[in-house]
Amino acid sequence: MIQEKALLAGLAMVVLAADVSAMGIRSFVALPLEEGGTVLRLFGQRNRDQNLNVLTSNLAYGVSARQTLFLGLPYRLSSGEGDRLGDLSALYRYTAWQVDNLEGTSRLGLLGGTILPTDSDRDVRLQVGAVATFFRRRHEWDLDALWVEGLGKARDRARYDIAWQYRLTPAEHPVWGIGDEWDLDLELGGRWERGSDMVHQATLGLQSIHKRWVLEGAVVQDVNGPRDTQYILSTRFHF
């Protein structure tokens, strides 16, 4: 049981470490970060059923309009076995295809990177995947998938996320300047590690999006497997 909990905690840490500048709460996204722009994200997640609290610090940097670098480092706040500090996720995104029009945007990004262990007992993992975004008027759909190849003793992992966001308010943005907005967020995701079944998860969230910061909260419910309930509180700052 303890091993299972440690496994789930480790999986949660790696998965969370990958999220940075998504407009979905748990998914990746192909929405751009401007060249030289930086987004800092603090992502807190509480697993009520396992009494597990994890805070993940993420940083996204726009190398260019088409290239973004994501770094993520999780830290376990609650007591338990194993290291509190998780492994460092470094992920590079290249926007390979992009079509913009007056109605919105469609983008496809390719992902590649590594997960570097912060403890010599753990092995390196490599990650590769893709992310797609479609935005039309008040709707945004984000789809992403990631394969994590474990080297040495590290187990393979995989994840997927499908997110739909709907702008609740305003119905229309101001003519000039930057208005605030509230978005509803619904997501379906899956987390898998070799030797275990894929755990599908449904997420219901709310986002308050401002000019330079976002505050968001969500409830994540396992659809199968451990049937855990998790709570997310996250904030991001755009520099």
Next chain:
Amino acid sequence: MTRLVALLIGLLTVIPPTWADEPQIVEIEVTGMTCPFCVYGTEKKLNRLPGVEQAQVSLKNKKARIVMKPGESADLAAIRRAIVDSGFSPGKAAVQPPKAEK
């Protein structure tokens, strides 16, 4: 009276009319933006261009409005590049008053 008229004519030739000091304004289409974060990033890029007094972006109308400093001329190529560097697509542009022919 003749002196007064001569003085007025002299002043008019020395002091340029006020409309000559009106700043140049560029309005350019920007597509692909979706949220306040996108607007912030684009405005930041445009406001850093040389000679720009103020840049505003309309998420509603998918446009950017760039007001140049008095006497400064807009560099449309640089404006388009800044929009592309922000991750979006520039479209049609209008300059008011129009650039003088060289």
